[in-house]
Amino acid sequence: MDRPQAGAVHAVPDPGAPLLVVDGLSVHYGSPDTSAPAVEDVSFTISRGDRVGLVGESGSGKSTLASAILRILPPAATVKCGRIELDGENLLALKPAALRAIRSTRIARVPQDPLGSLNPVFTVGRQLSDVIAAHHKVTRHERTTLVEQALRQVGIGDAPVKRRSYPHELSGGMRQRVMIAMALLNHPDLLIADEPTTALDVTVQAQVIELLRERVAKSAMTLLVISHELGVISELCTKVMVMYGGRIVEQGPAAEVLTRPTHPYTRSLLDAARGKVSSYTPDPAEVVT
């Protein structure tokens, strides 16, 4: 299945054109007057076909930034200022119905915790089928065929059996495969994978990374991977953005940032990934790029 037949026809995208533009974005939990920003004055552009990794330690603001892009920030959060545009459309100005239409067809997310993201009382097949039904007018029989194709594409061989399974009946790796299938169902322009392997066993992590790499390459999809692990980023991404304290402190091609980092925090991340004891204390005089 490359695209459900009954869907809207998108214009042929121009590879390399800006897809997501984030400009001067700041997010606070609580009042901007009394709370420190979780994301502060963040700007970047992701072009079509880019595979971008967002890396940084816990609490650096990665998930807040992803939630702001997806417009799923909790009520306590406020976007103080900034712009988020997808193909020139201001996501921050969209009404709920327009947002629902964009989610899963234009931007989709592979979550950190597949068990918490799947509904425990419905089979995985039913949940995949509902996502198709929300956006495409296809018969029940066609939906079943599409669901089984989607499961096979993520390496779930016995799809007719597995689609009848409830989430708790599947392994963690299998559940994450289902989430990837769900995210890819409507062929989004941008796939946001938020710590896609963190909840998985080490052996399964490698399989899920390989699956993501294969699916993204096959569909020439634009990818934003969020991870605190440089290994995951280096496996999947062509560009890297490094977050620290709510800011992007360094960004550039993965080959450069991961071999010749310019910011001391990125150097400490790389040292830690290589098993060297390393710590980073910000110097107030440091230039933030």
Ligand SMILES: Nc1ncnc2c1ncn2[C@@H]1O[C@H](COP(=O)(O)OP(=O)(O)OP(=O)(O)O)[C@@H](O)[C@H]1O
């Ligand atoms: N719902 C919330 N309410 C209040 N503060 C929050 C909330 N979520 C995140 N924060 C705060 O915002 C800052 C950024 O957190 P965020 O979760 O975005 O970072 P992260 O880099 O994604 O971390 P992790 O890798 O642990 O998920 C942290 O100081 C965190 O404590």
